[in-house]
Amino acid sequence: MTGTSFAVDRRFYYHLGEFDVGMHSSGGNQYMELSWRVWLCGGRLIHVPCSKIGHIQHQEDTTLDLYNYKRAIEVWMEPNLKQFVYDFYDNLTNLYVGDLSTQIWKKSRLSCHPFRWYLSNIWPTLLVYNEDIAAWGSVQNILTGRCLDNHGYLYEGPQDLFVELCHYKYLIQGFSLTRNGVLKTTLHCVNVAEYSSSSRPVLQKCLYGSLQKWTHVKRGQIQHINSKLCLDLDYWGPIMKKCQSDKLTQLWMFTKYEY
Structure with missing residues (x-):
């Protein structure tokens, strides 16, 4: 309040x-x-909602x-x-x-x-993002050194996912991958809206179904299971591409792993 x-x-x-x-x-x-x-x-x-109150903020x-x-x-x-x-x-x-x-x-x-x-x-939509997890923290691209970023987005979405210089502020750059494959922040899950190469990953309300499942190995690819596409980077930001094991822009690392 x-x-x-x-x-x-x-x-x-x-x-x-x-x-x-x-x-x-x-x-x-x-x-x-x-x-x-x-x-x-x-x-x-x-x-x-109809009340009006004035307050001088110091x-x-x-x-x-x-x-x-x-x-x-x-x-x-x-x-x-x-x-x-x-x-x-x-x-x-x-x-x-x-x-x-x-x-x-x-x-x-x-x-x-x-x-x-x-x-x-009271607040069931808030996700405790480091529970039942395989990996968590900032998600850093191995080649560029930049991290996934939600830009402080608070609404249901869908909203674009971004990459920025890593600053390790988990409210903005905190992600986790659960043991059953959900890639999420404290408010959203990461999803692929279109199952085609060059589609963009988005942040949106968690559905808790197979549509939002991912796999990842340490310092490796983050693959969307249903689409078989991997999280990649281009000039504009995160993008889904056909998986290539030797492509450095498809290699990612979380801050902490629980295995």
């Missing part, structure tokens, strides 16, 4: 335990933490955002989900965020759902 423009029942707000006083008020994510608490501890959020220190974010995830997320976040933001790993005992006590007092419940029931 947007913390500068919300209304809440006074008694319920105090029942939840108010804002986390250990967070920096000038940083963001304190509102995200409260919204998690609402959903996980018996409440709900409702958007009021420049903020982004390090305070990260401080607040870590306090939230340390209280609410299970260990494997925390690690998922730290893979995205490695500068959070050693960030000290103060005493959390009061917030953890509030959580236990309210008998809240685990965070996995939130992912399953």
Whole structure:
């Protein structure tokens, strides 16, 4: 929710335990933490689309955002989900965020759902992209050294897949290949819209069928199973081509492999 423009029942707000006083008020994510608490501890959020609220946004220190974010995830997320976040933001790993005992006590007092419940029931379309995986991280082309990139795309798609200089920011360049062959980001699956050479791979809503299955070996080709085509590169970006084992633009490597 947007913390500068919300209304809440006074008694319920105090029942939840108010804002986390250990967070920096000038940083963001304190509102995200409260919204998690609402959903996980018996409440709900409702958007009021016709309301109009004015707010002057001041420049903020982004390090305070990260401080607040870590306090939230340390209280609410299970260990494997925390690690998922730290893979995205490695500068959070050693960030000290103060005493959390009061917030953890509030959580236990309210008998809240685990965070996995939130992912399953409130935001089921969000993919935990490093679960049940064979390979994950940035996907780098062996010849050019460039990485697959989603350009921060957030909608259902289809949307073109890109390559850019590798910067290892997993929100934009994070991909995974599951053990059953799904190539995905946190929001999309990679698919081939047309089964013809020179077609372009796209990001789109995950269908979880054979249409979106891929195979890959370390430092090797990424092949779309149904079309028998391989992920390649040309001047404009990723493209599907007939597989050629000696073609360097068809060789790719993930940051990490689980085999």
